[in-house]
Amino acid sequence: MKVFVSLVYGLSLIGGLLFSIDSLAAVDLQGDYVQGGLLVGKTEPGASVKLDDIQVRVSDQGYFVLGFDRDHAAESRLYLTYPDGRREVRVLKIAQRKYNIQRIDKLPKRKVTPEKMDLERIRKESALVKAARKLNDARTDYLSGWQWPVKGRISGVYGSQRILNGKPRRPHFGVDVAAPVGTLVKAPADGIVTLVHPDMFFSGGTLILDHGQQLSSSFLHLSEILVKEGDRIHQGDPIARVGATGRVTGPHLDWRMNFHRYQIDPQLLVPPMEQKTAH
Structure with missing residues (x-):
């Protein structure tokens, strides 16, 4: 289940996925919101990104990755601090899986x-x-x-x-x-x-x-x-x-x-x- 997600000041929750309701995105995410999934993100250069308690490295161009463990909880929090001092916290819904x-x-x-x-x-x-x-x-x-x-x-x-x-x-x-x-x-x-x-x-x-x-x-x-x-x-x-x-x-x-x-x-x-x- 791959999606392209824009996290902005206002978001709506549909089917467990976050979708933008504003065309001015602060951060874009693409990938699988599921246990074992990987997301590739793009944000403002110089921004700080944290996934739960993990400080995430951000490139000079604003690219970063996020990952979810095999038994990841149903929710994860994404903490964003932008170069101008703005701060955001986003709740990511993580789909649960059954294993063989x-x-x-x-x-x-x-x-x-x-x-x-x-x-x-x-x-x-x-x-x-x-x-x-x-x-x-x-x-x-x-x-x-x-x-x-x-x-x-x-x-x-x-x-x-x-x-x-x-x-x-x-x-x-x-x-x-x-x-x-x-x-x-x-x-x-x-x-x-x-x-x-x-x-x-x-x-x-x-x-x-x-x-x-x-x-x-x-x-x-x-x-x-x-x-x-x-x-x-x-x-x-x-x-x-x-x-x-x-x-x-x-x-x-x-x-x-x-x-x-x-x-x-x-x-x-x-x-x-x-x-x-x-x-």
Whole structure:
């Protein structure tokens, strides 16, 4: 459900979405008002933007992004302070979603319940990922638009609750695309590489691409990574190859996205997959 929204001094609420009733917009938003959704905003250069308790980075041209978590509340507050001192608070209505339950059996026991010897490795790898996602500059690489990094059968969807070997685990925060090992992975949007790791405990070969303003993509279970940290990447550039590394039952790409501490649903940003998807 993609809409174009103008937030102004007077607004009306129709079907859970905010629509302008004034042609002089103070801020424009475009995207999905839904759990896991992402909005791209445009406001006056020099304005300050805050989403709930998150201070949002704004580019010199006034562009910014907003994201909503998997279990985001039904309302979010957008705080706007303009260069002339005007202040506004807007209530954003966030559509709630229902998620699938996925059962995955026959995983190696150690990958479901790590042994004590693995915990220190997992902590160190988690710290690397967190550090890679902390970059928060004014770049607006997300304005390049979005494309699928690889094509294939969708084998896992955002938000689904996974039961591994009969034990409930954390929800899945990405979209899985099944493809043969070695299939080329291309950048879904412009960005800068902030992490390259050949073999993490859970995610195997791991690559993180930052799109600006603390919005990033992660690509997991890779067999080969074709770029290095610090590389400037453009949409469509080859960046890696699909693998079956880490905690997997078969070869696929797990594409995830993060906005600050929130997990975003990548599937909302791209056109429908050309091939039949799993339910």
